[in-house]
Amino acid sequence: MRESELLQHIYSTTNGPTPLVPIPPGDDMAMLLIGDQAVLAAVDQVIDGRHVDLQTTPLELVGRKAVTRSLSDVAAMAGHPVAVLATAALPPDFGHDRATTLFDAMRATADQYACPLVGGDIAINSDSSAPLVCTVTVLARPGPAGAVCRNGAKPGDHVFVTGALGGSLGPDGLGRHLSFEPRVREALILAGLLESRLHAMIDISDGLGRDASHLATDSGVRIELDTTRIPCNDGFDWRRAVGDGEDYELCFTAVGDVPARLGDLPVTRIGRVIEADGPDGPGLVLMAGDTVIDATDLGWEHRS
Amino acid sequence: MRESELLQHIYSTTNGPTPLVPIPPGDDMAMLLIGDQAVLAAVDQVIDGRHVDLQTTPLELVGRKAVTRSLSDVAAMAGHPVAVLATAALPPDFGHDRATTLFDAMRATADQYACPLVGGDIAINSDSSAPLVCTVTVLARPGPAGAVCRNGAKPGDHVFVTGALGGSLGPDGLGRHLSFEPRVREALILAGLLESRLHAMIDISDGLGRDASHLATDSGVRIELDTTRIPCNDGFDWRRAVGDGEDYELCFTAVGDVPARLGDLPVTRIGRVIEADGPDGPGLVLMAGDTVIDATDLGWEHRS
Numbered sequence: 001m002r003e004s005e006l007l008q009h010i011y012s013t014t015n016g017p018t019p020l021v022p023i024p025p026g027d028d029m030a031m032l033l034i035g036d037q038a039v040l041a042a043v044d045q046v047i048d049g050r051h052v053d054l055q056t057t058p059l060e061l062v063g064r065k066a067v068t069r070s071l072s073d074v075a076a077m078a079g080h081p082v083a084v085l086a087t088a089a090l091p092p093d094f095g096h097d098r099a100t101t102l103f104d105a106m107r108a109t110a111d112q113y114a115c116p117l118v119g120g121d122i123a124i125n126s127d128s129s130a131p132l133v134c135t136v137t138v139l140a141r142p143g144p145a146g147a148v149c150r151n152g153a154k155p156g157d158h159v160f161v162t163g164a165l166g167g168s169l170g171p172d173g174l175g176r177h178l179s180f181e182p183r184v185r186e187a188l189i190l191a192g193l194l195e196s197r198l199h200a201m202i203d204i205s206d207g208l209g210r211d212a213s214h215l216a217t218d219s220g221v222r223i224e225l226d227t228t229r230i231p232c233n234d235g236f237d238w239r240r241a242v243g244d245g246e247d248y249e250l251c252f253t254a255v256g257d258v259p260a261r262l263g264d265l266p267v268t269r270i271g272r273v274i275e276a277d278g279p280d281g282p283g284l285v286l287m288a289g290d291t292v293i294d295a296t297d298l299g300w301e302h303r304s
Numbered sequence: 305m306r307e308s309e310l311l312q313h314i315y316s317t318t319n320g321p322t323p324l325v326p327i328p329p330g331d332d333m334a335m336l337l338i339g340d341q342a343v344l345a346a347v348d349q350v351i352d353g354r355h356v357d358l359q360t361t362p363l364e365l366v367g368r369k370a371v372t373r374s375l376s377d378v379a380a381m382a383g384h385p386v387a388v389l390a391t392a393a394l395p396p397d398f399g400h401d402r403a404t405t406l407f408d409a410m411r412a413t414a415d416q417y418a419c420p421l422v423g424g425d426i427a428i429n430s431d432s433s434a435p436l437v438c439t440v441t442v443l444a445r446p447g448p449a450g451a452v453c454r455n456g457a458k459p460g461d462h463v464f465v466t467g468a469l470g471g472s473l474g475p476d477g478l479g480r481h482l483s484f485e486p487r488v489r490e491a492l493i494l495a496g497l498l499e500s501r502l503h504a505m506i507d508i509s510d511g512l513g514r515d516a517s518h519l520a521t522d523s524g525v526r527i528e529l530d531t532t533r534i535p536c537n538d539g540f541d542w543r544r545a546v547g548d549g550e551d552y553e554l555c556f557t558a559v560g561d562v563p564a565r566l567g568d569l570p571v572t573r574i575g576r577v578i579e580a581d582g583p584d585g586p587g588l589v590l591m592a593g594d595t596v597i598d599a600t601d602l603g604w605e606h607r608s
Contacts, residue, residue, distance in 0.1 A: 030422040037341035
């Protein structure tokens with residue numbers, strides 16, 4: 001049983017774009033119309049023992065991550081965050097003070113991004129071995145240039161990434177996967193600068209390999225990445241930068257000039273988009289010197 | 305550790321009504337503004353061993369209930385359902401087929417109410433004793449007369465209830481708590497007929513006693529119910545009708561004429577709203593013949 005296959009089932013049995021749901025499930029967020037207003041919506045989970053480890057991770061960081069992961073989805077669509085709703089299913093011995101600490105952290109993080117907590121639910125499990133399960137639903141509105149999807153990459157685009165990649169999950173369970181800054185502001189600046197030249201975008205949650213593959217396959221193109229250009233965090237090489245997950249940086253494709261920085265955040269050109277007219281079809285290839293690696297499935301997925 | 309106290313903490317530390325969140329958390333749904341559009345939003349959980357029992361309950365009914373509970377919140381606000389997002393945290397041995405059965409049931413139920421599933425997430429727990437945790441977030445837009453809140457009951461109103469109450473949870477774990485019809489259509493008809501005369505409404509999830517108390521305390525009034533008037537399901541008396549939960553009927557207060565039926569659904573006047581100027585303050589009293597019972601805390605809450 002693989003999560004990605006189960007999600008694929010959900011997407012494949014959902015209607016395609018409709019007038020009321022112009023972006024169906026399968027992108028970082030869906031878009032629906034409420035009255036005349038386009039609304040972006042997505043939901044994500046954080047589970048003890050899977051996405052966080054309560055033995056080593058302060059609850060404040062668990063609550064923060066539950067919200068910032070969802071905000072990273074808003075960044076991937078170049079949206080303005082509007083509101084979040086949060087749930088927690090708690091082990092019976094979790095305790096009142098820890099529960100309020102968790103929710104206070106979720107609310108404080110949401111407020112920090114002007115994205116108020118407008119709903120929540122708490123349930124207490126009867127079984128003492130039940131893990132903490134948090135969910136965060138995030139609502140957003142598209143930026144002035146509209147939502148940026150995964151499926152818009154075009155041959156002739158260049159491929160870019162913000163920040164540096166690799167090593168987000170430290171050996172002690174801590175690290176940048178808990179403290180990252182979702183790139184909401186930078187995505188809006190980028191969309192404002194590039195407008196219709198920004199063709200496709202995704203946030204890097206499953207690893208550059210897997211997420212750039214999503215861009216390629218959803219767009220029906222091939223993406224070639226030059227491994228020498230991939231910006232790596234100190235102490236990590238391109239293999240970790242491609243394979244590790246939870247960087248929560250942005251990977252996007254665009255045509256024409258792209259700024260080298262968004263505020264303090266570097267933007268690096270790492271590859272190009274080409275036609276998928278060969279026998280291999282859409283996908284991702286890595287150019288490592290003279291070696292060409294088919295990397296369509298490279299990346300990181302939560303164990304199941 | 306009580307769920308209601310934890311939820312109270314969330315509500316009490318959330319900002320009151322603001323221009324962007326005119327109905328803050330604490331009602332059946334919050335209302336927020338996205339652009340110029342008022343949007344209602346709420347989230348709820350269904351947990352194996354708490355709200356359902358997978359040992360006895362077909363997965364189709366689990367998925368159905370996860371969605372219909374949320375739609376009942378839309379009914380309580382007299383809203384039009386727009387979309388749902390659903391998550392499942394699964395035990396590791398749950399199996400692919402059962403997972404898709406669960407999501408198919410959620411999607412089919414949502415479609416039945418013209419409220420498409422627009423987002424979802426599936427995670428697989430590492431611990432085999434972890435229970436199934438589903439969440440459903442529902443989005444809605446207010447009906448033509450606006451959202452109907454819990455806090456609008458006024459002295460002089462009468463109190464009404466739809467359908468019949470009590471015995472929703474059968475001794476075998478099955479029963480109406482799995483098969484109930486959320487009163488979405490009836491609530492919209494009611495709001496259209498009564499317009500500004502419909503002052504306050506709630507859906508009966510925790511039991512008439514507890515939910516009518518919410519109307520009373522949130523509105524700062526006293527509600528008197530006549531136990532002889534409370535419509536009971538066959539085989540159950542007014543004590544069960546007041547104390548049992550999960551009827552998912554509507555309880556509302558209104559002034560002036562109210563129809564005795566909404567389509568096939570009976571509407572029964574069961575009490576009145578009076579000033580809370582006595583020493584007891586806002587709350588609920590039951591008039592059982594000559595006996596007056598303070599019932600502010602009567603009702604049903606999931607064990608914690």
